[in-house]
Each structure stands twice: as C-alpha cells, then as structure tokens.
Amino acid sequence: MxxxxxxxxxxxxxxxxxxxxxxxxxxxxxxxxxxxxxxxxxxxxxxxxxxxxxxxxxxxxxxxxxxxxxxxxxxxxxxxxxxxxxxxxxxxxxxxxxxxxxxxxxxxxxxxxxxxxxxxxxxxxxxxxxxxxxxxxxxxxxxxxxxxxxxxxxxxxxxxxxxxxxxxxxxxxxxxxxxxxxxxxxxxxxxxxxxxxxxxxxxxxxxxxxxxxxxxxxxxxxRLRRSEVAVELARPQPALDALAGLPGVADVRWTSPLELTLALTGPPGPVLRALGDADVVRLDVREPSLEEIFLDYYGQAAA
Missing domain, CATH: 3.40.50.300 (P-loop containing nucleotide triphosphate hydrolases)
Structure with missing residues (x-):
C-alpha cells in the first residue's frame, strides 16, 4: 500500500x-x-x-x-x-x-x-x-x-x-x-x-x-558530544600544553610524559595542525556511542 x-x-x-x-x-x-x-x-x-x-x-x-x-x-x-x-x-x-x-x-x-x-x-x-x-x-x-x-x-x-x-x-x-x-x-x-x-x-x-x-x-x-583523543609521543613535547587553548578542546591530561588525552568538540583540524610538528607515534580518536550520548542526557537529569 x-x-x-x-x-x-x-x-x-x-x-x-x-x-x-x-x-x-x-x-x-x-x-x-x-x-x-x-x-x-x-x-x-x-x-x-x-x-x-x-x-x-x-x-x-x-x-x-x-x-x-x-x-x-x-x-x-x-x-x-x-x-x-x-x-x-x-x-x-x-x-x-x-x-x-x-x-x-x-x-x-x-x-x-x-x-x-x-x-x-x-x-x-x-x-x-x-x-x-x-x-x-x-x-x-x-x-x-x-x-x-x-x-x-x-x-x-x-x-x-x-x-x-x-x-x-x-x-x-x-x-x-x-x-x-x-x-x-x-x-x-x-x-x-x-x-x-x-x-x-x-x-x-x-x-x-x-x-x-x-x-x-x-x-x-x-557531533554534539565530545570525542576522546589519545596521543602517544616518541619524545616529550612541552609545547603541546598549548592544546588546552585551542577551540573545542577541553580536559587535556598528561597520563605520562609521552601520553596525553583530551576531549574534543567539533572538527579536529586545529588539534591535528598542532600535532603536525610533534613526533606522534599513535593517535586515536574515539567517537561516543549512542549509549554514551543517551546516558549523558540522563546523567544531566540526575545532576
């Protein structure tokens, strides 16, 4: 029909x-x-x-x-x-x-x-x-x-x-x-x-x-939710502390002298350009699942 x-x-x-x-x-x-x-x-x-x-x-x-x-x-x-x-x-x-x-x-x-x-x-x-x-x-x-x-x-x-x-x-x-x-x-x-x-x-x-x-x-x-970016370096890069000031970047954390994570909202271009001169061994970008987005709504409701 x-x-x-x-x-x-x-x-x-x-x-x-x-x-x-x-x-x-x-x-x-x-x-x-x-x-x-x-x-x-x-x-x-x-x-x-x-x-x-x-x-x-x-x-x-x-x-x-x-x-x-x-x-x-x-x-x-x-x-x-x-x-x-x-x-x-x-x-x-x-x-x-x-x-x-x-x-x-x-x-x-x-x-x-x-x-x-x-x-x-x-x-x-x-x-x-x-x-x-x-x-x-x-x-x-x-x-x-x-x-x-x-x-x-x-x-x-x-x-x-x-x-x-x-x-x-x-x-x-x-x-x-x-x-x-x-x-x-x-x-x-x-x-x-x-x-x-x-x-x-x-x-x-x-x-x-x-x-x-x-x-x-x-x-x-x-896109409404932050992606998690994990970076592993071959050698320390103190200049990457400046990542925290880039648009859409939040919660920059060094988990070791050679590893950092950050939360990213929006396009990754500024972060990728900042990493261009660093000796990056590994770069992982993880998008949130629908479940994480969903739970985020209810987490806000409970807050």
Whole structure:
C-alpha cells in the first residue's frame, strides 16, 4: 500500500497526556518523514509506550493533536489503514494457532504479502501450528513481527519489538527493517536497546520524563558530544600544553610524559595542525556511542 499523501508519516503537535497528577507525556512536538527509520529512545518509564498509544489514537490526549499521514490519530479506523503496530507486550488469542493468529491479523490490516509472510515464518523459526497459549514470550513476539513485516502498511510502529528475541532473531529483525525501508515503508522504532537503534535508525528522538529533549540524526548527535583523543609521543613535547587553548578542546591530561588525552568538540583540524610538528607515534580518536550520548542526557537529569 503506497503512502496516501506526501504528508509526514507521523506528526504530533504539543501532544500531552496526564493521568491525574502523573504527566506521562508533556508538550511533545514531533515529525517523522515518510520512508525514514526513526528511533524513539528512553528508559522504562520515560513515556515511550504512552506516547505511542496516543499517537495511534489508542489513548485520548489531554492536549495536542497527532496525525498518521493525512489522517487524524483520533480517527482510528482511518489512521490504522496506513499502519501496522507491534506492541511492547504481545497478547494473542490463546486458543488460536499461530497460523490462525496470522490470518486474523492479515484480515484486519492494510494488506499482506502472503508469500513474504511464509518466508518470514521460516526465517524467524516460528511453528505456526502451535496454539498461542503454548508460545513463549519470544514466539508471541515473532507472530506479531511476522504479521507486521508481511503487511504492506506504509508505516510500521514497533514498540520494544525485540525484547523477547535471541541474538540470531535480532539479526533477522534488522534484516527485515532494511527490507521494509527498501520498499519505502516508514519505521517508528521505540526501544531502550541502544545498539539496535544505532544499527538501523537514521534519526532518533530522546524522551526524558515525558519530554522530548533531542531529535537529531545519529551523526549530528555524536557531533554534539565530545570525542576522546589519545596521543602517544616518541619524545616529550612541552609545547603541546598549548592544546588546552585551542577551540573545542577541553580536559587535556598528561597520563605520562609521552601520553596525553583530551576531549574534543567539533572538527579536529586545529588539534591535528598542532600535532603536525610533534613526533606522534599513535593517535586515536574515539567517537561516543549512542549509549554514551543517551546516558549523558540522563546523567544531566540526575545532576
């Protein structure tokens, strides 16, 4: 099913959800472009699942508005023609077999590629003849993932989709994400598994205590954080003390007469030029991982 319009796949304006005195989502404004893989990050309790339920019209917002393509999220019947959703806690019909669950899900969605679905059943190692009540958490997750990836919905909304999967199945999941984006589908992936998000997403949003604190591409996020530079010299270079005065350089530390480290924000050109006349044996530049960036946000929150 093609995207219905050139509108963003998901859009929220000042979305807010309160449960009494609990502010689960607060003034969230977000736009996810059609065709992108967007990562929605935050620890348990940050408000990710509540945000998704409001975006999908499954909860009524306290304030604000959301759209799925050109459909208001509140118009659930219309909006859900454009999407497939894998919830954080998958519940199936216990007396149905896996195959019957897949057939039922295909009947209520925006269309399913049955040949591709059969292939996914094999790839995920799912036994479709078992009753759902006999499935483990991971196998229930597989049913939901197979149903979602086999659909031709222009938007896939995946909430903690690999929480019950082993590493081999996580690799298969990433392959399915690549295939979905190759078909032009949009993926909205909510997760606290940072390596997973880093592997598949083009942009991420970080949610903290119900508030969206950052939306950026992965490369842009890394540039916002300092890189660590380690230098090993063949002989002492006292002149390198001047590195501390260069733009973007902080925390210059000599760990020995021949080794120093520094934190660098921004382009490395000034540092490299300063090191040009030194007898450098080794130079390592380490970019922060998405996990370090993420923990930095929460470290600031705790400070």
């Amino acid at each position: 093609a995207s219905p319009t050139a509108a963003p796949a998901l859009r929220a304006e000042h979305l807010t959800k309160h449960f009494g005195r609990t502010h689960a989502v607060e003034d969230l404004t977000l736009e996810v472009a059609a065709g992108e893989v967007f990562g929605f990050l935050g620890p348990n309790g940050a408000g990710k699942s509540t945000t998704i339920r409001v975006l999908l019209g499954l909860l009524r917002p306290t304030a604000g508005t959301a759209w799925v393509f050109d459909a208001p999220a509140a118009d659930v019947e219309r909006a859900h023609r454009y999407l497939a959703h894998v919830p954080a806690d998958v519940a199936l019909w216990p007396s149905f077999t896996g195959q019957e669950c897949l057939d039922l899900l295909a009947g209520v969605g925006p269309g399913t590629d049955l040949v591709y679905r059969a292939e996914l059943v094999e790839r995920f190692g799912l036994d479709p003849g078992k009753r759902a009540r006999a499935y483990s958490t991971g196998n229930r997750q597989k049913v939901a993932l197979v149903a979602a990836f086999a659909t031709r919905a222009p938007l896939l909304v995946l909430d903690e989709p690999t929480s019950g999967l082993d590493p081999l199945m996580e690799r298969e999941f990433r392959r399915c994400i690549a295939e979905a984006t190759g078909r032009g589908q949009t993926v909205f992936l909510s997760s606290h598994q940072l390596a997973e998000v880093e592997a598949v997403c083009t942009r991420v949003g970080i949610l903290r205590a119900g508030r969206l604190v950052e939306v950026a591409g992965l490369a842009e996020l890394r």
